Amino acid sequence: MTDNWGFYERRTGNDHMRVLVNIGYKAAAPLPDYPELLSVTVNLYPVRAQSRNNRQVIVQLEELESKLETWLSDKADAIYIGRINAATRLEFYYFLKEGRLDGAVFRQWLDENWAHRAQSYIKPDPEWEFYRFLLPTALEELYVHNAQMIYALIHKGDKIGEPRNVYHWLLFREDEDRLEMEDLLQREGYVIEKDKESKPEEDYPYPLVISRYEDVKLDTVNARVRDLHRLLDGVDGRYDGWGSTMRLSNVNRFRRYIRRRKDTAYSALRRMFACGHSQSNQNQAGKH
The missing domain is CATH 3.30.70.970 (RraB-like)
Incomplete structure (x- = not known):
């Protein structure tokens, strides 16, 4: 299955959600071999309270996302289908093969690899209803x-x-x-x-x-x-x-100019080589 990630914002009542979803499964869903949904919800309050700046928060959450995807893929052959980023929480969602992941084992791994509050659950979702909820309108x-x-x-x-x-x-x-x-x-x-x-x-x-x-x-x-x-x-x-039309800074405008000059020079060299190669072939043919 080819990954095709899409990002959009959704507002429901007072909830403003930023959704990232793997649209690549849209045509194939539901996958009968993956009937269970794993949800992992991270409380963002303690993460922000113990971080010096927003960049540090982002780095920590990106590291957790990477660790989750790697561990769940290796241990449970899980499919990462999306995440929801709201004001107070970050939610990750995976589909699992039935009985492949023990909830207690995952809970222990999560406690060892994430220092802040997080909740998780595994529930049946054979029709991938939650995935369809994530898909964009x-x-x-x-x-x-x-x-x-x-x-x-x-x-x-x-x-x-x-x-x-x-x-x-x-x-x-x-x-x-x-x-x-x-x-x-x-x-x-x-x-x-x-x-x-x-x-x-x-x-x-x-x-x-x-x-x-x-x-x-x-x-x-x-x-x-x-x-x-x-x-x-x-x-x-x-x-x-x-x-x-694009609006480039002076630095980026200069870089684009240099890149175009390089591309032009490269194209000219290719044409020169092609002409020289063609002329060489003609000379070789004339010797016979």
Whole structure:
């Protein structure tokens, strides 16, 4: 089974949860050989109280996560399917083969490897109902995509806190709905981008591109996508993604420039080698 991790945020009542789930099992679940669910819940209060800063808290929790995954994989062939990070707790979830892991043995290992309060339980879940609870909804799948895009921007050196034109693509089945949405979105403060290219789809032949001048932090983008998803709920339309130009720092801009120069030089050398190799082959052929 291929791992495919997705991250999104979910709000239920007063609970704000950051969810990481292995979407790679979505098509295959439930796995009949793994009918038991293991839950491990870490109380975050004592961890924060005994740590000097937030970075130290993160390091400790990452170390615990790594130890859990390694030990449970080796001892019980467990499948790590996700975690929930809330304000006061961090929860890890695994699926197990029936009877493969003794709860008391695991409790002893946890006490030896984690100095703070933690709770654990094993219960039957042959239909993987909890896994389906973790899987993102249609809106949360957009959040997963947002997180992946913003991570890619950060990795490339983008200063995501700097505002820029952020474009959003919408698709409609009926032109009348698109025109009505244009008026509504303009009243909501969006700019209608008539000159931006957007490809229609067979089922949604009427595209619309809009923009807003703002940053591309995850909270900002998620709020904007949530707003557009709500507006589209009353019409036969579909949200089709977003994009923006990058905002690089001077250092990252210079690094990108140097990288491009290196790539250009490397491509030129490859072409020179290819031409020289081709000419050599022709000369060899002429000798015969």
